[in-house]
Amino acid sequence: MPDGSCCNRLSLSDLLRREHGAVPLPSRLRRLARRSAPIVSAKLVLPDPSANTPPRSLGELTRCCFAVGGVAFVDDRVPFAMVDGNYIMEEFKEAKAAGTYAVNMDRIPMLSVDGKPVLGQSKSIERYVAGVCGLMGSSALEAAQIDMVGEHVRDIKDAFNKAKGANTLEAFLAEELGPKFLKPLDKVVGMLGQPGFAVGSKLSLAGLQIWQLATDFLAGNAAEAEKAMAGCDALKAVVAAVAANEKLQAWLAARPVTIF
Numbered sequence: 001m002p003d004g005s006c007c008n009r010l011s012l013s014d015l016l017r018r019e020h021g022a023v024p025l026p027s028r029l030r031r032l033a034r035r036s037a038p039i040v041s042a043k044l045v046l047p048d049p050s051a052n053t054p055p056r057s058l059g060e061l062t063r064c065c066f067a068v069g070g071v072a073f074v075d076d077r078v079p080f081a082m083v084d085g086n087y088i089m090e091e092f093k094e095a096k097a098a099g100t101y102a103v104n105m106d107r108i109p110m111l112s113v114d115g116k117p118v119l120g121q122s123k124s125i126e127r128y129v130a131g132v133c134g135l136m137g138s139s140a141l142e143a144a145q146i147d148m149v150g151e152h153v154r155d156i157k158d159a160f161n162k163a164k165g166a167n168t169l170e171a172f173l174a175e176e177l178g179p180k181f182l183k184p185l186d187k188v189v190g191m192l193g194q195p196g197f198a199v200g201s202k203l204s205l206a207g208l209q210i211w212q213l214a215t216d217f218l219a220g221n222a223a224e225a226e227k228a229m230a231g232c233d234a235l236k237a238v239v240a241a242v243a244a245n246e247k248l249q250a251w252l253a254a255r256p257v258t259i260f
């Protein structure tokens with residue numbers, strides 16, 4: 001499955017602990033954080049227990065933000081099974097019928113706060129959670145620049161997926177990915193961030209998005225991606241700095257193994 005696949009309800013209802021971050025938590029969540037103990041739960045039916053590919057669902061970058069920000073969260077995954085190549089998601093079907101995901105037009109991922117489903121759209125969730133976790137820069141302008149870099153990354157993924165759909169991926173990787181996308185993005189990051197940072201001088205959602213693009217999204221085309229990245233020193237420094245983050249590394253080691 002391509003990046004952009006299913007399937008999580010991320011819950012902030014048990015937002016318990018916050019160690020870093022420029023954006024203060026609402027006082028109600030701060031009270032919750034003081035009185036609760038960390039809970040992280042994952043319900044997942046693995047269709048193929050031997051599958052060993054990294055999770056790349058629409059909720060994964062949000063989980064990475066929580067991890068890097070030191071904010072405990074409930075990792076509540078919709079169970080599914082695969083039968084004859086089809087995804088069977090009975091619990092999801094029932095929850096949809098009950099209106100659980102209505103605010104997100106009956107789709108997931110969904111963020112719940114205080115037990116209430118309040119936010120859908122993976123990118124909106126990412127930006128909100130990144131703010132809570134102190135990953136949206138040091139000013140309103142930096143927040144907007146982080147948002148912009150995220151949209152640049154989205155454009156690159158869209159172009160990749162379009163080429164894949166049109167069976168022109170090979171040409172895209174060889175002729176367009178570097179000159180048309182990665183090199184211009186390298187320039188952006190060189191202009192906006194200190195060495196090792198996508199924007200400003202702090203780890204941000206934009207850095208995580210660049211890291212995810214380089215290490216996960218393009219993982220199936222690693223050799224071509226490496227060629228396309230030649231000379232993109234600012235991007236490479238961001239990827240290396242994010243990959244060196246110890247909290248992120250701990251999450252990567254602890255996260256459940258899933259097929260996407």
Ligand SMILES: N[C@@H](CCC(=O)N[C@@H](CS)C(=O)NCC(=O)O)C(=O)O
Pocket residue numbers: 004005006007058106107108109120121122123
């Ligand atoms: N643009 C949305 C896409 C959400 C989406 O398409 N979710 C899929 C699962 S990956 C879904 O819930 N589809 C409805 C269904 O399967 O009935 C986002 O980024 O969150």
